[in-house]
Amino acid sequence: MKQFTRLIKLLDTTNKTNEKISALSWYFSNANDNDKLWVVALFSGKKPKRAATSTELRKWASEMAGLPLWIVEESWHIAGDLAETLSKILADRQGEAFKNLEEAMDFIKSITPLSPEEKKCRITEKWLLMTADERFVFNKMILGGFRLGVSEGLLTKALAKSLNLTQDDVAVRLSGNWDPSTTSWQSLFCEQPSKASIKPYPFCLAYPLEEAPHNLGHIENWIIEYKWDGIRGQLIMNNQKVALWSRGEELITDAFPEFLTQLENKCIPDAVLDGEIIPIDNQGNPAPFHSLQPRLGRKKPSKKILSQYPVKFRAYDLIEYNGEDLRLKPLIERKNKLNNLVAQLNVNIIDVSALLRCNSWEEADELRARANEMGSEGLMVKKKESIYHTGRKKGDWYKWKIDPQTIDAVLVYAQRGHGRRANLYTDYTFALWKGEELVPFTKAYSGLTDDEIRLVDRFIRQNTLERFGPVRRVKPELVFEIAFEGIQPSKRHKAGIALRFPRIKRWRTDKKIEQADHLDTLLLKLESSMN
Structure with missing residues (x-):
C-alpha cells in the first residue's frame, strides 16, 4: 500500500508525460502482480462500487477531528478535493493499515454491503493507522475516483514500455469488461489472447474538423458519410455467438436482444463490425436520439419497449473477418468487404452507412448544412487509405458536425x-x-x-x-x-x-x-x- 501511495504522490506532483510514464514504469517493475493488476484496473475505469458516500465520510471525519461539519464542508469547497480535505484534518499516524493494494481493495469490497455504523467503525479504525498521504489515497479508493492525469494512452504507453509490447497490443488486451478479481496479470498480459474471444477492439476515434476542409486536399482522397446520432458500438460475431459492446466497453447485448434473435440462428461468419446503434421510426428512418432513452439502463427490455423503440445497427467499418485482423488494411478495402458481408447477412436490423457523392468540398458543406433533415449530426470525413487506429490520430478521421x-x-x-x-x-x-x-x-x-x-x-x-x-x-x-x-x-x-x-x-x-x-x-x- 505504501508503494501505491508513493505512485499516486509521484503522479499527482507532475504534469509532464515522461515523468508520469517513469512513475508508472517504476511501479510496474517493483510491485507484485496482483497490485499491478489493480493499478491498471483503477486507472482504466474498472473500479469497485463506491463503499461509502461523501456525506458519510465528511460526517465521520468531522467527528474524529472535533470540527463542526460546516468547517469541513467549507474547507472542501476551498481545497476542491474531498479526499484531500479529509486526509488533512486528521493527524498523521504511523502504522500499517494494509500490507498491499490488493488487501486494501479486498477491504473496500468487504465493507460495501455493511450498515453505515459498521462502515464507520471499520473505516475510522483504518484512518487511525495512516499518514495523511495514505488517507488521501484510501479516501480516493472509497469514493471510487482518481483524476491524476493518467489517460488511457499514457497508461498503455507505460505498460508497453514495461512489458516490451506494442501500445496497440496492450490496448487490445485491456479492452472488454475483465475483472481484476477474476483475472490474473499473467493471463492478461503474458498469454496469447484467445481467438475465441468476444472482446471488442479499441475504437478508432475522429477529431473535430475545425479548419477549412479545403486544407485536407482533394476530396477524391476522402470518404464522406453522415455522422449518425446513437450509441457507438462493435457488433462481434464469433463461433456462432453474438456480442454487442459500447464504446465505453460495456457489454450491452442483453439491452438489445433483437440482434441475438436475428443473428444467432443463422449461419454467420466470424466478424467484428464497428458502427452506431441508432433509434428508428416506424418507416425505418433515423429517429431523434432521445428515442433511445427508454432503452438505456435496461438489462432486459420488455416486448412493449422493443416494439415502441426499435433500433438498427448502422455499420461504418469491418475490423475483423473470418479471424483476420483488418485494422491495417486501407479503409476503402474494409468498406468493400463490409458491404459484401452485410449483403450476405441479409437481416433488416443491420445496414451500412452509405457513402455520399461529393465532387467538391462546397457540395459536401451543403450536405452538412442539411444533415439534420436526414436525422444526422453532420458528416464524417475519412481518408480512403486510412488504417483503423487505436484512439485518435489527427489527419485521418474527422467529424464535421453541423453548427450547434x-x-x-x-x-x-x-x-x-x-x-x-x-x-x-x-x-x-x-x-x-x-x-x-x-x-x-x-x-x-x-x-x-x-x-x-x-x-x-x-x-x-x-x-x-x-x-x-x-x-x-x-x-x-x-x-x-x-x-x-x-x-x-x-x-x-x-x-x-x-x-x-x-x-x-x-x-x-x-x-x-x-x-x-x-x-x-x-x-x-x-x-x-x-x-
Missing part, C-alpha cells in the same frame, strides 16, 4: 469548480423566461476564457442573493449564449427539457436579461424535432 443550436439565457446560480478552479465560481446554472419568471433549464461549465471567468467570479461574489450550501443564487443580470447539440424531454427538470452537450458559446455583454430567450422557444424546437 444556440439560445440566450440568464445566469441564476453558481458553484465553485474543482482542481485548479476550486477557488473560482465556474459551475453555472442558467434560466429562460416563462412568462414573468426565470426558470432554470441547464448547467454549463466551459466556454469562457480565464479572464472572463475571473470577471464572472467577482460578479457572483458581489451579487449573491442567497446561499444553499456550496451553491449561490445570484442577481439575474448576466446573459450568455448557450450552444447545444439537441433537446430531449425530461421529467427530472422543472423546465421539462434537457439539452445535449450544453456549453457557453459567448458572454452577451451587449444584452440585458429582458432580451434573453423564452422557454417556449426550446419547447417549439423540441416539438419540431419529434415530428
